[in-house]
Amino acid sequence: MLPKFDYIAPKTIEETFELLDKHGQDARLLAGGTDLIVSLRARERIPKAVIDIKAMKELHDLSFDEKRGLSIGAAVTLNRLLHYDATSKHFPVLCEAVSTIGDYEIRNRATLTGNICNASPAADSAPALLVLEAAVNVASRKGRRSIPVREFFAGVKKTVLARGEMVTSINVPTPPKGSRGGYLKARRTVGEDLAVVGVGGLVTPSSKSSKTVRLAYASVAPTPVRALEAEKIFERDKPLDELLDQAMPIVSKTISPITDVRGGKEYRTNLVEVLTRRLLQRLWEAN
Amino acid sequence: MSKHTIHLTVNGIDRTVEVESNKTLLWVLRYNLALTGPKAACERGDCGLCTILMDDNPVKSCLILAVEADGHKITTIEGIAKDGVLSPVQRKFVEHGALQCGFCTPAAVLAAEALLKRNPSPTREEVVEAIEGVLCRCTGYRQIVDAILDAARMKT
Numbered sequence: 001m002l003p004k005f006d007y008i009a010p011k012t013i014e015e016t017f018e019l020l021d022k023h024g025q026d027a028r029l030l031a032g033g034t035d036l037i038v039s040l041r042a043r044e045r046i047p048k049a050v051i052d053i054k055a056m057k058e059l060h061d062l063s064f065d066e067k068r069g070l071s072i073g074a075a076v077t078l079n080r081l082l083h084y085d086a087t088s089k090h091f092p093v094l095c096e097a098v099s100t101i102g103d104y105e106i107r108n109r110a111t112l113t114g115n116i117c118n119a120s121p122a123a124d125s126a127p128a129l130l131v132l133e134a135a136v137n138v139a140s141r142k143g144r145r146s147i148p149v150r151e152f153f154a155g156v157k158k159t160v161l162a163r164g165e166m167v168t169s170i171n172v173p174t175p176p177k178g179s180r181g182g183y184l185k186a187r188r189t190v191g192e193d194l195a196v197v198g199v200g201g202l203v204t205p206s207s208k209s210s211k212t213v214r215l216a217y218a219s220v221a222p223t224p225v226r227a228l229e230a231e232k233i234f235e236r237d238k239p240l241d242e243l244l245d246q247a248m249p250i251v252s253k254t255i256s257p258i259t260d261v262r263g264g265k266e267y268r269t270n271l272v273e274v275l276t277r278r279l280l281q282r283l284w285e286a287n
Numbered sequence: 288m289s290k291h292t293i294h295l296t297v298n299g300i301d302r303t304v305e306v307e308s309n310k311t312l313l314w315v316l317r318y319n320l321a322l323t324g325p326k327a328a329c330e331r332g333d334c335g336l337c338t339i340l341m342d343d344n345p346v347k348s349c350l351i352l353a354v355e356a357d358g359h360k361i362t363t364i365e366g367i368a369k370d371g372v373l374s375p376v377q378r379k380f381v382e383h384g385a386l387q388c389g390f391c392t393p394a395a396v397l398a399a400e401a402l403l404k405r406n407p408s409p410t411r412e413e414v415v416e417a418i419e420g421v422l423c424r425c426t427g428y429r430q431i432v433d434a435i436l437d438a439a440r441m442k443t
Contacts, residue, residue: 105335
């Protein structure tokens with residue numbers, strides 16, 4: 001049984017701003033509901049009002065343009081995103097990451113915006129959005145702003161969204177030509193499970209012999225993290241194994257895994273190394 | 288708490304129900320409409336036994352508020368057999384013994400029906416992915432996957 005709350009489905013964004021202003025901390029936004037309803041049932045936080053964003057048509061927009069990139073409305077479901085041609089064509093890292101979220105049925109309801117607004121350290125889409133340097137478009141009565149996804153997470157289940165603000169869409173710039181991306185996820189079962197560790201990578205040839213690398217991780221710190229320091233190592237023109245030997249100790253300093261029901265701290269640290277090597281070897285050879 | 292009047296098409300029949308905002312679609316199907324095919328088990332989106340089809344897509348009805356389903360087409364296991372004749376998927380579940388206690392069967396059948404509609408000749412891997420969200424604690428999944436593949440062969 002769920003706690004008692006009012007349900008409102010505003011048709012316009014202005015109406016939503018009013019509701020957010022009026023209810024403040026007592027309002028929760030509802031998109032797919034696959035995290036929110038679980039949290040309501042667990043009575044983690046009991047809202048007075050649940051505001052369904054799905055009646056706002058513009059939040060269902062999904063579009064792609066080489067220059068502007070991929071624009072994903074807050075109400076677009078993960079399966080719709082996965083079946084959109086441009087996603088698999090230009091954003092394989094996003095495709096691989098999103099297709100590991102929940103299961104097929106969950107992805108029929110869940111949204112990308114919900115996955116990052118839930119701000120779980122294990123959010124599978126986050127490493128992909130981090131390496132793609134996505135931006136989160138936010139609106140409130142005071143105006144609109146765009147937040148780089150790297151600055152979006154504030155802690156476990158916390159984002160930098162201020163009172164009265166809502167995410168309207170996520171914008172993912174088209175990765176440079178010739179780049180290759182991928183996402184590897186360690187989980188306890190073959191089927192649906194949260195990540196023990198998730199690793200997203202993007203490799204782009206920068207000249208004939210050197211490459212730029214972007215790496216990001218889920219489930220190994222209070223928020224999903226990008227390994228900016230370690231990435232610099234890969235700019236050197238050396239064999240991949242040597243670069244990895246130099247980069248991995250720096251990655252270890254970026255992460256701070258804990259022991260929980262899904263895996264131990266030491267196991268997670270080891271998985272980060274194994275999965276990073278496996279992912280980069282795959283993306284490297286392909287170039 | 289707000290109350291809402293919602294209109295649904297459930298198994299081909301138009302229904303109007305008054306629901307409280309905090310009732311899930313699963314609750315309303317079971318307690319207001321007496322459709323007990325969708326099961327209330329984990330009620331947190333893990334087990335998938337509350338699976339129904341919403342506009343022909345399989346979803347977990349424990350994670351949907353009833354009021355969100357306003358205006359949508361809902362199919363439960365009760366709407367799969369036509370005039371007492373089992374669907375090919377249902378027949379193949381029987382032939383393959385793809386059930387023991389039967390508690391997950393409505394969900395597994397509905398996930399399979401939806402799969403075969405969007406992909407009439409799936410590979411074994413595609414079948415496994417399609418029923419990933421439905422947990423069975425009796426048989427293992429081999430018979431279930433065999434039954435779905437066999438049903439696909441029958442249809443094509």
